[in-house]
Amino acid sequence: MSKLTAAIIEDEVPAARLLSSIITRLRPDWEVTVLPGSVEEAIVWFRTHSHPDILFLDIQLSDGNSFDFLSAAQPSSLIIFTTAYDQYAIRAFTVNSIDYILKPVDEKRLLDAIVKYEALKGKDYKQENYIGDLIQSLQKQEKSYRTRFLIAGVDKFWALQVSDIAYFYSENKITFAVTKSGQEHIIDLSLTRLEEQLDPRRFFRANRQVIVCIDAIVHAAPYFNGKIILHVKPIHKDKITVSEEKVSSFKMWLNF
Numbered sequence: 001m002s003k004l005t006a007a008i009i010e011d012e013v014p015a016a017r018l019l020s021s022i023i024t025r026l027r028p029d030w031e032v033t034v035l036p037g038s039v040e041e042a043i044v045w046f047r048t049h050s051h052p053d054i055l056f057l058d059i060q061l062s063d064g065n066s067f068d069f070l071s072a073a074q075p076s077s078l079i080i081f082t083t084a085y086d087q088y089a090i091r092a093f094t095v096n097s098i099d100y101i102l103k104p105v106d107e108k109r110l111l112d113a114i115v116k117y118e119a120l121k122g123k124d125y126k127q128e129n130y131i132g133d134l135i136q137s138l139q140k141q142e143k144s145y146r147t148r149f150l151i152a153g154v155d156k157f158w159a160l161q162v163s164d165i166a167y168f169y170s171e172n173k174i175t176f177a178v179t180k181s182g183q184e185h186i187i188d189l190s191l192t193r194l195e196e197q198l199d200p201r202r203f204f205r206a207n208r209q210v211i212v213c214i215d216a217i218v219h220a221a222p223y224f225n226g227k228i229i230l231h232v233k234p235i236h237k238d239k240i241t242v243s244e245e246k247v248s249s250f251k252m253w254l255n256f
Contacts, residue, residue, distance in 0.1 A: 003031040007052040009069070010082065011037030011062040012248055019056060019082065019105050026111055039064040039072075046073040054098070054117055059083040060252070078121070080113050084200075084249035102195060102205070104245045109192075145199040149177065151185050160185055166216035166234060168194055170209050180216070182234040204253050206230060206242050220254075 010016035055077035099113035226244035
């Protein structure tokens, strides 16, 4: 029986290496290939090689985006998207890509996507116009994002507007929303779930503990080991750092 083949198209070399190493660890019998992270080079590769069974595809590539690649290469592979921009991923997921993974890659989240692929690969999963439907879905109008949260008090409820929130943080498995005035409220959602519901143009997952709003960032500065430290208002009790793997995505987000 031939090995299952997987390919990664990712323009950030550290992210591509990380994803490849995790896939290899989770599925050591797979044949994993890391492709160039540009639209042009990836198209050339697909024209000259057999298409892999599964493709881990970044939305933003070094010289364009995955829409251009999908249109030109018409890959026969089933697709899992990797992205720092959740509005794209959700739209792709609702059509017929296998799944989506937010960067930096979480091993458990990746395993869930792989298991889903393995459950579907023996079925007639792909529609006749798979790539066309996928591109059309990716280009549709942006999804709606959460605008408020219901907050429960001792004897009343009220709505907390997302526009009033400076950042969210997690501590002891409890999620807190910090308003621009410095008030804290408990939110009954994990940061991962929040990430799916917040507008990615305004909110960024700085690390595992914090999601920050663009309006709260006073400035950012270089930190140790290639990280970036964020200075926010109101001040957070702990340092907010952006990991080396996310620095490129963070800079792109700031400049979006």
